[in-house]
Amino acid sequence: MGESIRIAVERALTNHFLGTTSGFGAGPVRTIDAAPSNLSVALGQQFGPDPVTVLAEACDGPYVTARVLSDGWDARWPDAESPGFFRYLVLSCAVVALAVDADSKDFGINLAALWRCDNIFGSRAALPGLWTKLETWCRARRASGAAIREFIAPAKGRVALSRFGLGNVTHLGPTYQVAFPTWRDLSHLRTVLSRRPELLQIVQDPFEAARHLCPLIEGDKDFKLPMRLASAEYKQLYEAKATLLRLHRFWGALSQVLSEIGVRPKREPAGVPELTVRLGGGIDDAEATLCLRGVRDDANDGSGTVEGPAGLVIDGAEEWMRKRGRRFVQSSLAMALEDGAVLMLEAGFARWATSDEVAELGGRCLLLRRDGHRRDLDGAGRLLGRLSDKWSLYGPIDGLAKASLLSKLGIGARSSLEHRAGIYVRGGVKVGSAFLGKPAFLPKVFVASDGEVSLIRGDDFPPEVRLVQSAKRQFAVESLRTVSGSAAIRLEEAPVEGIDPLVAERPITFAAEAEEHSRLREPDQVRWTCVVELRVEQAATIHLGTIAPNSAESRGSAAGQMRDLAEAVYAGGAGGWSEADLVDLVGEVTGPRGPSVWDVLRGLQEAGWLSSTIATTWRVRRWWLRKPELAPVVLENAPCFVLRGSCPDALRRRFDATVRQGGGQVLAGRAAGDYCLSPLAAAGVERDKLLAELRWSCVDLPKVVRVRAPACWPVTDQEPSRHEPVARWGMSSGRFEAKTSAEDSPVELIRHRREAADRADLYTVRSGSAAEPPWVGVSRTAAILETYRRARLPMFEVRGSWLLRLPQDGYLPLPIAEAAALRTLRASGPYLDGERWTYAYPIDDKLLDEVRYLLGDAIIREVPAADGGSRHSVRMSAAEMGLVRARHGLRTHFGTRS
Numbered sequence: 001m002g003e004s005i006r007i008a009v010e011r012a013l014t015n016h017f018l019g020t021t022s023g024f025g026a027g028p029v030r031t032i033d034a035a036p037s038n039l040s041v042a043l044g045q046q047f048g049p050d051p052v053t054v055l056a057e058a059c060d061g062p063y064v065t066a067r068v069l070s071d072g073w074d075a076r077w078p079d080a081e082s083p084g085f086f087r088y089l090v091l092s093c094a095v096v097a098l099a100v101d102a103d104s105k106d107f108g109i110n111l112a113a114l115w116r117c118d119n120i121f122g123s124r125a126a127l128p129g130l131w132t133k134l135e136t137w138c139r140a141r142r143a144s145g146a147a148i149r150e151f152i153a154p155a156k157g158r159v160a161l162s163r164f165g166l167g168n169v170t171h172l173g174p175t176y177q178v179a180f181p182t183w184r185d186l187s188h189l190r191t192v193l194s195r196r197p198e199l200l201q202i203v204q205d206p207f208e209a210a211r212h213l214c215p216l217i218e219g220d221k222d223f224k225l226p227m228r229l230a231s232a233e234y235k236q237l238y239e240a241k242a243t244l245l246r247l248h249r250f251w252g253a254l255s256q257v258l259s260e261i262g263v264r265p266k267r268e269p270a271g272v273p274e275l276t277v278r279l280g281g282g283i284d285d286a287e288a289t290l291c292l293r294g295v296r297d298d299a300n301d302g303s304g305t306v307e308g309p310a311g312l313v314i315d316g317a318e319e320w321m322r323k324r325g326r327r328f329v330q331s332s333l334a335m336a337l338e339d340g341a342v343l344m345l346e347a348g349f350a351r352w353a354t355s356d357e358v359a360e361l362g363g364r365c366l367l368l369r370r371d372g373h374r375r376d377l378d379g380a381g382r383l384l385g386r387l388s389d390k391w392s393l394y395g396p397i398d399g400l401a402k403a404s405l406l407s408k409l410g411i412g413a414r415s416s417l418e419h420r421a422g423i424y425v426r427g428g429v430k431v432g433s434a435f436l437g438k439p440a441f442l443p444k445v446f447v448a449s450d451g452e453v454s455l456i457r458g459d460d461f462p463p464e465v466r467l468v469q470s471a472k473r474q475f476a477v478e479s480l481r482t483v484s485g486s487a488a489i490r491l492e493e494a495p496v497e498g499i500d501p502l503v504a505e506r507p508i509t510f511a512a513e514a515e516e517h518s519r520l521r522e523p524d525q526v527r528w529t530c531v532v533e534l535r536v537e538q539a540a541t542i543h544l545g546t547i548a549p550n551s552a553e554s555r556g557s558a559a560g561q562m563r564d565l566a567e568a569v570y571a572g573g574a575g576g577w578s579e580a581d582l583v584d585l586v587g588e589v590t591g592p593r594g595p596s597v598w599d600v601l602r603g604l605q606e607a608g609w610l611s612s613t614i615a616t617t618w619r620v621r622r623w624w625l626r627k628p629e630l631a632p633v634v635l636e637n638a639p640c641f642v643l644r645g646s647c648p649d650a651l652r653r654r655f656d657a658t659v660r661q662g663g664g665q666v667l668a669g670r671a672a673g674d675y676c677l678s679p680l681a682a683a684g685v686e687r688d689k690l691l692a693e694l695r696w697s698c699v700d701l702p703k704v705v706r707v708r709a710p711a712c713w714p715v716t717d718q719e720p721s722r723h724e725p726v727a728r729w730g731m732s733s734g735r736f737e738a739k740t741s742a743e744d745s746p747v748e749l750i751r752h753r754r755e756a757a758d759r760a761d762l763y764t765v766r767s768g769s770a771a772e773p774p775w776v777g778v779s780r781t782a783a784i785l786e787t788y789r790r791a792r793l794p795m796f797e798v799r800g801s802w803l804l805r806l807p808q809d810g811y812l813p814l815p816i817a818e819a820a821a822l823r824t825l826r827a828s829g830p831y832l833d834g835e836r837w838t839y840a841y842p843i844d845d846k847l848l849d850e851v852r853y854l855l856g857d858a859i860i861r862e863v864p865a866a867d868g869g870s871r872h873s874v875r876m877s878a879a880e881m882g883l884v885r886a887r888h889g890l891r892t893h894f895g896t897r898s
Contacts, residue, residue: 001057006087007079009043009058013090014082016042018138020147025247026490026505029138029151031180031226033252034093037259052094052114058087062115065091072126073133081146083137089130089175096179097186107172124171131174145459147488147507154178177226181253185227189257192216200261206245209254210238227253233499242493243449244422244502273321273333276353277310277344277368278580283385283393285727285736288313289580290320307580307620309753311388314368340370343405346396350597351584366395367405385738423447423491423506429568429585436571437483437510438564440588445475451493456505461485482564484512514571514648520625521575528613528622531760532714533781534813536704558594558674563649565589566677569604570625570648577610579621595675595830595837596808602839603676603829606817608644618758628655629699630690633822635683640667641690641698642822643680652680658693659685669825672802672840676829679821701822704815709789709854710775713782716762720776723752723762729787734807747791749783765790784810785855794861796851798843803860804831805839812841812851820847 020026023041039051047054059065068088077084095111108121131153138151154177176182181189193200199216203209214235217223223231227250234250245251276289288310306313306320318337321328328334333354336342344366347353352366367381370390381395397405428443429436435443445467447453453475455467465479467489477483486509495501568585569577577585586597601623604610608631610623628645643655659666664685671678682690691698704712727736729749736751752762763783765775767790775786784807788795796812797804801824803812811817817828826842841847851860 001060003078005047006058006060007082009047009054010077010082010084010087011079012043013055014086014148017090018086018148018151020149020488020505021507023247024149024249024252025244025503026149027247027492027503028500029149030154030178030500031249032090032093032178033097033180033249033256034090035097035181035186035256036094037256038252039090039094052098055087055091055094056114059091062112062117062120065111066120066123068130069121069126070123072129083134085130086134089127089134089178092127092175093179096176097181097183127171128174131178145457147505180226180230180249181256182224182226185224186253186257188220188222189217189227189253190261192220193257193261200258203254204258206251207238209251210235210245213254214238214250236496236499237502240494240496241449242496242502244491244493244504247502247504273324273328273331274353275314275317275333275342275344276347276351276580277366277387277393278583279350279352283387283738286310286387286393287580288387290317307578308618311391312755314391315388340372342368344368347584350587351580364396364398365405366393367397368392369394423489423504425489425506425508429572431511431513431515431571434509434511436514436568437479437512438567439479439482440561440564441568441585442477442479442483442510443508444470445477445489447473447475447491449473449491449493451491451501454490454492456488456490458486458488461487482512483510485510513650514567516648516650517570517574517625519574520627520646523576523611523613523622523624527616529616530611530613531779533779534704534815535707535712535714536815558589559671561589562600562675562677565600566604566609567648569609570646573623573625573646576625577623579623582623590675595673595832598809599830599837599839600675602811603672603827606811606814606821606828607677607679608818609646609677614760619753619760628694628696630682630694630696631701631822632687632698633681635681638683639687641682641685641687642825643682644699645696655680655682655694658690662686662689662693664690667825669827670842671827672829672831672842676827679825679827681825701815701818704813704819704850704854706853709856710772710786712854713775713777713786714779716776716778718759718762718776718778720750720752720762720764723754723759725750726753727751729784731791731793735809745791747787749787751780751783767791781811781813785813785859788859789855792856792858794859796841796860798848798860798862799840801843802831803841803843803847804833806861808838811839816847816850817841820844823847 016022017024017032018029036052039055043051043054056065059068065088068085069092073085073088075084091111092107095107095114098110106119107124108119111121112119135151135153138148141148142150154174193203199212203213214231217228217231218235220228230248230250230253234245234248237248238245272292274291276291278287278289279285287308289305289307290313291305304320304324306316314337318334321331321334333342336354342354344352344354346364346366354368366384368387369392371392381397381401384393384395386392424446425435425443426446427441429438429441445453450473453467453469455465457463457465462479462481462483462485464481465477465483465487467475468478470476486507488505488507490503490505492501492503565586565588569582572581572585582601583597586600590597590600601610601612605612608626608629611626612621612623614621625646626644628643628647628651630641631644633640633642643652647655656666659682662685665683667681667683669679669681687698727738727750729735729751730737731745731747747765747767750764750766752764760778761780763777763780765783765786769790772790775783777783785795788810795806795810797806805811812820820842821828823846824842824844828841829839831838831840848860
């Protein structure tokens, strides 16, 4: 066997038996289970199907092994991650475990049988020293920060050996003490289980094994002292409410016997049923997702994730879980749905979720209640609205009211987490196998017990990063600066006197920024379609106005968070973003006092970062990253190229370096506010050279069709009569309101939705004039613009070099906004106008001309310069005042007001 193979075997054994992230936990090592089944797990399939043979070959044959057992190990080992002699110690434990299948019970004879040679292993004088040497090596590696467990060498002397029933075993005593379980105990355990078939089914669960099997072993003198001691420890830990029982050596021995008999121990659940409700513009716009938490949402994973209107998803939830088997029917979520009262926790921006762990987590909550619920639930909060004919939503609830509600619902202090073991890291954004280290997107840590949780830092890990407890068994990773490096999260359960505590560790790595994706997934045109907002034709040349180089405005702290958001959107978006996940991500940055999440997303869409699609078979939306592109413009009769597409910091640095190396100049544009990304452009560099170096494409933007509204809007052949009206546009509030609202307005805008949710929403615009027939379309943007055009009321206001939106919702058509951004090298997006968040577009004469030609002069109001920046014109009518006075409308973020 070559040296590289020997090093690989030695390192695999070290990681499996001594590593803190193995299946044995991170506590002290006192025993080694070297049975063939466990060696197969340690070595995997890469070395072959017979792990014992591979282990023997890695020890360099019988003569080298005999010399090591007799004289010790003093050779230089090239791999610092492993001791070099550990494979000989594991081999000695494997011989003890194999004695049950051997013709002889003699250690030397059984070891010689592995190579089919004579017994040359009579001298084992170096074995006790090798175990002590392993203890020293582990101590040194732990001191250097390596993820290695503490090894405790067995006690020496005849007294210690006699306690284990070994008698006077020359030099083999420490090996017999370390090797666990022995062949004698495994053989007798198989006999006990074969005689009790009913017990065989019960002990598949680690907690039931402590209750039913450990008392039998304690009174059975045919088990040797090591097995009886392990069983007694296991039962004591269970009685002390330990949750990490799967890490104990007794469960490892029992699992080995169960697998040999052909019974698989009960595994961790593949997924926990979870119901999520996301509130959009209001309770009428609520959507729900039903999935198995912890299972990837792939088309062939069998999880069967369901998304759609909240009422439809909730009404079908019980049937969804019934189809997935008995375990899901008995879950806490299924029982809560059957009972008619489901507690839901705040899980993100405008997002509320429930699962088996709902009682363990803190924060505000809502109550999803079915009509006719029998319990008295006074104090459950006010009625927020109805999600379906059966279910209503109450809340928010926190503090003492939440504790009282938990008691009334019969939810105890402990949840089903006590039947699972481990450390769970949730949230955050993945960069390969690491987490993005931006402060706003650091993950949360959930633990399975009330033990001590700590952060074990690597040499490269920043000292200012902290684990802060935010709720029971919940911890937040917090840092004021970007985190980069590796660490481990350690959970150590409360110790029981005389027993090593059960300890688990989970490694966690952070990356400072997103890595460039080798490929961006593009939407399948059969499943996904774009909602067209305006008819367009062939591209035309765009001229860039005269700007000063590097004329970016000074940005506040929110601008840094926006750059972090861009990194997160890029890092997690290689396969596209579901709208619910993307809304949660943006909400982490905007918060309750920031701009609308939809305005931030629209800004990224107009900047060329994202494209939005809607499913062809139902109304769910998905967002996709766009490839980096260069848009050609003309600056002072010279070619210039504006950077478009999804470009995180790494790609922007690459663009900057390429332009400067080519003798060009990078121009940094302005942005409407801190929640926008400043555009970049290249001037003074050859087009072919730039494209060859960057390997990006050069794309022209389409030209707007010069046809007045409503002829410029895309049309649809769908009939509103097959949809249900769900919301009405309020002229005074400037947003969609509940369908029951009755506002006297000459123009009516209604949003319609199919009950089956198998198509996109429809919008109808009607006016009292017979000369203007009703307009029906699927574009929300076009519908709002057409409403204001027909009402002949201003939707935008000119403010210096920006065009500000007056209502709370609505945008310019995407082709017009993109062209305006290119002509001005400015980014549109959320804009803070005094105390009110609105949306701003960069303005030039071309934009004003296009918008007024398409929509009429009344759509834009100009404020005289002498106005001093006031948002309102002195000639404002009463109707116009109603459009802009609603500063305290209900925001998308549930329970907060802007």
